[in-house]
Amino acid sequence: MPLPLLGELELAVLRYVWANGTVDAKAIHRDLGAPREITINTVQSTVERLHRKRLLIRERVSHAYQYAPALSREEFRARAVADVAGELRGAEGARVIAAFVELAARADGENIDRIASMIELARSRREGR
Amino acid sequence: MDLVPLAVVVAAAVALAVSAVLGASSRIWRGRLETVEPARRVPWLLALLAAPPVTGGLTLGVALGPCVRAWALGLPDDCFSHGGPTYFFCLLHPAHASHTLWALAALCVLPLVVQGARVSLGLARLRRLAARLRMVASPTDDPEVWLVPGRAAFAMDWPRRGIYLGRDLRLRPALHDAILAHERAHVRRGDLGLRLVAWMLTALHAPGVGTRLEDALDLAIEQACDAEASGAVGDPLVVAEALLAVTRLDAPPPDKWLAAFGPHALEARVRALCDPPWCDGDPRARGRNAVALASLAFAVLVGLDRPLHDAVEAVVALLAN
Incomplete structure (x- = not known):
């Protein structure tokens, strides 16, 4: 199943949790929210969303929740990369990105060699001039 | 309201006929356009892609001409003399x-x-791809360029303008610069929007014709960006080498159809970089020819307004009775 899509603040919170281990919303607000002039309510709803998206796990300690990552940074990255690769193929099929060499346009060895010799020939012709 | 379906059918029939002519004459326009510089070939191909709907719309307007003229001048013709059981192609007396x-x-x-x-x-x-890329992309010194996993290099116009380069795209700096210049050209020219317009226009063509035109447009767009990149790095052969290097980074495809399609475009691009076949005539003469051709087409259409009007009315009578 592909990873859920994340907004910029959600990504920043996730990175913060990866870097700091188990944290509460107050700590996240102090280090991430305050510099961005974001209220603690916004931070709380962001961590809540991440929890609902199954990217953070939480445990109630006293009156507050403590949040920890549900996936390691490496696991998250591997899945995100796979998702990007899938989307890329589809997006190019749908002609919405411009790839330097079309992802669908691959050449076999023989053709590549022929094209390489074409370039070599052009270079030697130019140098011989 | 009853005129709407008729108008649609008339415009579509003309569009289909124009597209069929384009399909039948594809060897001619392909041959002619092959020697036109890519940046100038792009508008020509777009014009060919847009020709069916434009001609369809124009024909519709012209066919309504006699009726509009009569109505505007208060002439006792067309709009005023209609009656009886026959249906007419008319704004005031639309056929049922x-x-x-x-x-x-x-x-x-x-x-x-x-x-x-x-x-x-x-x-x-x-939009989804852009959101996913944000999850894995790292910024570079250039705010427009991002590093992403893998070996692809591509540009995006929307929802966020950017150039994405694969981290595993380990090439010598000159080739890297060529790729970057090529992608910058895409972004600067707004090619993605253009491609979407072209993609939409293919729906108004006869089967197969739109795709042929779209493929030719794709090639022209790529060659135009290759040419811009050649100018930026100062050597077209470096761009050709970059194309080859990026292609070599990937394994051959499992699908033979893809393999058959890919090298064609790649070969055409490399060939154009090694030995450009463009032969440009006098730009003023080209402009004069284009104006003359457009005027002639317009004059023919306007001159045909009465026969067109009558022909449409005959079809209406057939369809409505």
């Missing part, structure tokens, strides 16, 4: 559209609706 006509009109609009849905899906996919 039969079910057949409505069904035909729906059939004409269907490809456009389907293509519209495909474009919308493509844009939704693009």
